[in-house]
Amino acid sequence: MSDNRLFTSVETLNFSSPVLEKLKLSGINILEDFNTFTLEELRLLLQETFLEVLPILKNFAIPRNLQNLDLSEAVINILTELGMEDFQDLLQTKMAVLTKAFETNPLAFKKLNDLFKLYNHFPSISSDKEYGSRDYDYFKIRLAAPEEIRQWSYGEVTSYETINYRTYKPEISGLFCQKIFGPVVDFQCACSKKQVSIKSQFCNKCGVEFTETKVRRERMGHIELQTPIVHTWYLNSSPSRLAILLNIKTKQLEEIVYYVSYVVIDPGKTEFKSKEIITETQYSEALYEFGNTFLALTGAEAVKKLLENLNLEKTIKVLRKSLSENSKQKRESIIKRLEIIESFHQSDNKPEWMVMDVIPVLPPGLRPMVPLDGGRFATTEVNDLYRRILNRNNRLKKQMLQKAPRLIIKNEKRMLQEAVDALFDNAKTSKKNVNNVEKNRPLKSLSEMLRGKQGRFRQNLLGKRVDYSGRSVIIVGPDLEMHQCGVPREMAIILFKPFILKKLQATKGIDKKNANTIYEKMNEEVWNALEEVVKEHPVLLNRAPTLHRLGIQAFDPKLIDGKAIRLHPLVTPAFNADFDGDQMAIYVPLSLEAQAEARLLMLVSNNILDPKNGNPVVTPSQDMVLGNYYLTIEEKKDRTINSYDAAQRTAEHQYKHRNEGAFFADINEAKTAYQNKEIHLHTRIFIKPQAINLSFTEEQRQKYLMTTLGKLIFNDILPPSFPYINEPTQFNLDVQTPDAYFLAPGTNPKQFLKKLPTPKPFNKKFLSMIIACFFKQMKITETSKMLDHIKNLGFKYSTIAGITVSFADINTYSNKQKLLQEVEARNIQIETWYNDGFLTDAERRRLIINEWKTIRDEIQEGLMKEFKQDNHIFMMSESGARGSVSNFTQLAGMRGLMNNPKGEIIEVPVKA
Numbered sequence: 001m002s003d004n005r006l007f008t009s010v011e012t013l014n015f016s017s018p019v020l021e022k023l024k025l026s027g028i029n030i031l032e033d034f035n036t037f038t039l040e041e042l043r044l045l046l047q048e049t050f051l052e053v054l055p056i057l058k059n060f061a062i063p064r065n066l067q068n069l070d071l072s073e074a075v076i077n078i079l080t081e082l083g084m085e086d087f088q089d090l091l092q093t094k095m096a097v098l099t100k101a102f103e104t105n106p107l108a109f110k111k112l113n114d115l116f117k118l119y120n121h122f123p124s125i126s127s128d129k130e131y132g133s134r135d136y137d138y139f140k141i142r143l144a145a146p147e148e149i150r151q152w153s154y155g156e157v158t159s160y161e162t163i164n165y166r167t168y169k170p171e172i173s174g175l176f177c178q179k180i181f182g183p184v185v186d187f188q189c190a191c192s193k194k195q196v197s198i199k200s201q202f203c204n205k206c207g208v209e210f211t212e213t214k215v216r217r218e219r220m221g222h223i224e225l226q227t228p229i230v231h232t233w234y235l236n237s238s239p240s241r242l243a244i245l246l247n248i249k250t251k252q253l254e255e256i257v258y259y260v261s262y263v264v265i266d267p268g269k270t271e272f273k274s275k276e277i278i279t280e281t282q283y284s285e286a287l288y289e290f291g292n293t294f295l296a297l298t299g300a301e302a303v304k305k306l307l308e309n310l311n312l313e314k315t316i317k318v319l320r321k322s323l324s325e326n327s328k329q330k331r332e333s334i335i336k337r338l339e340i341i342e343s344f345h346q347s348d349n350k351p352e353w354m355v356m357d358v359i360p361v362l363p364p365g366l367r368p369m370v371p372l373d374g375g376r377f378a379t380t381e382v383n384d385l386y387r388r389i390l391n392r393n394n395r396l397k398k399q400m401l402q403k404a405p406r407l408i409i410k411n412e413k414r415m416l417q418e419a420v421d422a423l424f425d426n427a428k429t430s431k432k433n434v435n436n437v438e439k440n441r442p443l444k445s446l447s448e449m450l451r452g453k454q455g456r457f458r459q460n461l462l463g464k465r466v467d468y469s470g471r472s473v474i475i476v477g478p479d480l481e482m483h484q485c486g487v488p489r490e491m492a493i494i495l496f497k498p499f500i501l502k503k504l505q506a507t508k509g510i511d512k513k514n515a516n517t518i519y520e521k522m523n524e525e526v527w528n529a530l531e532e533v534v535k536e537h538p539v540l541l542n543r544a545p546t547l548h549r550l551g552i553q554a555f556d557p558k559l560i561d562g563k564a565i566r567l568h569p570l571v572t573p574a575f576n577a578d579f580d581g582d583q584m585a586i587y588v589p590l591s592l593e594a595q596a597e598a599r600l601l602m603l604v605s606n607n608i609l610d611p612k613n614g615n616p617v618v619t620p621s622q623d624m625v626l627g628n629y630y631l632t633i634e635e636k637k638d639r640t641i642n643s644y645d646a647a648q649r650t651a652e653h654q655y656k657h658r659n660e661g662a663f664f665a666d667i668n669e670a671k672t673a674y675q676n677k678e679i680h681l682h683t684r685i686f687i688k689p690q691a692i693n694l695s696f697t698e699e700q701r702q703k704y705l706m707t708t709l710g711k712l713i714f715n716d717i718l719p720p721s722f723p724y725i726n727e728p729t730q731f732n733l734d735v736q737t738p739d740a741y742f743l744a745p746g747t748n749p750k751q752f753l754k755k756l757p758t759p760k761p762f763n764k765k766f767l768s769m770i771i772a773c774f775f776k777q778m779k780i781t782e783t784s785k786m787l788d789h790i791k792n793l794g795f796k797y798s799t800i801a802g803i804t805v806s807f808a809d810i811n812t813y814s815n816k817q818k819l820l821q822e823v824e825a826r827n828i829q830i831e832t833w834y835n836d837g838f839l840t841d842a843e844r845r846r847l848i849i850n851e852w853k854t855i856r857d858e859i860q861e862g863l864m865k866e867f868k869q870d871n872h873i874f875m876m877s878e879s880g881a882r883g884s885v886s887n888f889t890q891l892a893g894m895r896g897l898m899n900n901p902k903g904e905i906i907e908v909p910v911k912a
Helices: 003-007 017-025 031-036 039-059 073-081 087-091 095-101 106-118 146-152 213-217 241-246 250-257 280-293 300-308 312-322 328-346 381-401 406-425 446-450 456-461 489-495 497-508 512-521 524-533 569-575 592-602 623-631 646-656 667-675 709-715 730-734 749-755 764-777 780-801 816-835 841-866 872-879 885-893
Strands: 153-156 220-230 261-266 277-279 295-297 355-361 369-371 377-379 469-476 484-488 539-542 552-560 565-567 583-587 684-687 704-708
Touching: 003 031, 017 039, 031 039, 073 106, 095 106, 146 153, 146 220, 146 355, 220 300, 220 381, 220 406, 241 250, 241 300, 241 328, 250 261, 250 277, 250 300, 261 280, 261 300, 277 280, 295 300, 300 355, 312 328, 355 406, 377 381, 381 406, 406 446, 446 456, 469 489, 484 489, 484 539, 489 497, 489 524, 489 552, 497 512, 497 524, 512 524, 539 592, 552 569, 552 592, 565 569, 565 583, 569 780, 623 709, 623 764, 623 780, 623 872, 667 684, 667 709, 704 709, 709 780, 730 764, 764 780, 816 841, 841 885, 872 885
Parallel strands: 153 220, 469 565, 484 552
Antiparallel strands: 220 355, 261 277, 261 295, 369 377, 469 583, 484 565, 539 552, 539 583, 684 704
């Protein structure tokens, strides 16, 4: 850039009025005046108009002085050492030089990159990268110019033919042509000549290059279109970028592109205006009347002409000026258009490149044809889309040479546009190209190959395949400890292969090759090595979808037989897993750092709290809850049973608890009595507090504790600092065992038991409270052990309980019929009031619905009162193991009001 150009007046640079006004007020009349300010000062002076001035600053490399670029002293010193005198020298320097100079100071290099981003400048890369190189500075996705597409190409594809069905060789100039895309066999041409050469050589007869066949995955071809086509991504996307850019309605633009309407380019002597949309009839009449004195085009040619005539700089100024003059709704549409136009103006893309004269052809290695038995071929669907384009393009070329009627030419052009649309995005086209076999399924276009979970980006580029990983169905492992998972031996032998090889090399003193030979034999030595390497080596288990941190956790592997991964039943809530066929992935951390991280941060026994609320996420459920509920039930001897076989069941109950109020020295004595059937788990007994290793007051230690054997067994898993838990209350858990359960010496135990109320068993909610309290007081490892004990007790005593559901457990509410008669009488009274005109239909409906809702609640309340404590359905509901009160009300009470298909409540309920 010559110095003379810096004396150019700012008024000649097409700045908007607000910018010119601010520049003159700041004393900037020529470009040289910019050099008297720093970048920061220019930002403050120009404020929101700074971005409009920025392209000029870049084009003229202003401010010239490096000191005025707001760079740190360290950056300026390095640039000065490189021999740079001004900003112009910096912009002309290659990235490789800058990268090397700043390799010891990445912070300074970041500041320099920030300056380049501000100026939208990307220094050229000095070294050419080879195919497949992972050494790159940045990627840029942009529109391809027609010349670039031709440069990529190794030849024009003119024939729709693919492979000769006789010779199985690619056809010349076809979609798999060896001359364009490279040989099918390494260093062998189409004539079957072989020649291994370092330099590129071509066959004199067929013109095929002697090279490796892998080039067929790299080399592209191209198709020269007989008429331009509009890229469907910019036309049919929502919102349509082309429609916004040209300020034409999307519907009208589609009519132009698909040859339904015309757009006036030059009105000439006609009454039409420039860019006016006219119909076929209007065009024909004007052509008949005015001849060729005006110009109106249709199809992609018209769109390309409009884009070429678009003056971006002028349009930007007009739009910026109109921002302050229009309503809010119009401003929004102007801003959208301004964003697109400025993006084109600031980049090296041209709007007319959205209309294509030439389209690239993918390398055949990415769209293969595979021969099958019987002379048939399996082909990629993209090949069919390319064939359609070539067929229609060749037919159009032939008809244009024959000077066919305008209507036929227009139809062929439209068909070519639709064929190219289908190639780029067959899902969005109005006429989808479908397969002959599967009539209802569109062919897979280039967009389908890129988009979505199975697309090129997410499946191949972003998707990772992890070595030493596996997947299997999960089943329950009730014998596992909380930090363990069961890994099938057949899976583990492959997952831990590198560690087994290392172990074999160390123990037998052999090299890797011999160790691999022994490993492949899968003999006893290999299985013994596996047993050793899995010890203290954590594995990661993951269940998709991984919605939170606990979706992937570490476990200590335990080798098992079978083919399914075994999981501790308490960890399933964290994974949101169950044992109905769910699958989980398993990964082996390889490095010592990964193993340490897995053990310290991700081990399941260290993650027992939910991150979102701090509550235990490993709460027992279902069988475990039911077993602990059953274990902590307390029953009175003199209870009368009113259900089926009442007399017999009452006698059995009293015999079972015949030794109620017995005294025992310790838990072992009580267990012996239970084994001899002298007492039951639920029988109320007395025991000395000194025999229990838990916290009691001194006064309580002088008395006898009333409890049951089941509660003694449950409390045996608690640490000494805990109080003895005899009832499910917060006071008992946080403070001490209530004094009401202690019998003073000399007191009549029979009278004491008669006055003492029966506490409720421990349900799911109270078990969660115990776990939370335990976690606050004890270490994580101790909490994990306690959870295992709760799990073991739950499974053991739910098995002993043998709780099932039978018809005898479903007791219909005794007062149901009486309540139904009462509500029906009240509903008759409501109907009478409605017929007499005292109520509207809406009021009548609301009152009737409320009556039925009230009666259902009464039946539910009465039903739960009549449920006995030993009723199995009641126990499942009350413990929190399964079901709810509402379920049992519908089962044994009444179904109640229902909804119709519209979601409205039906007035007549289901009474059964």
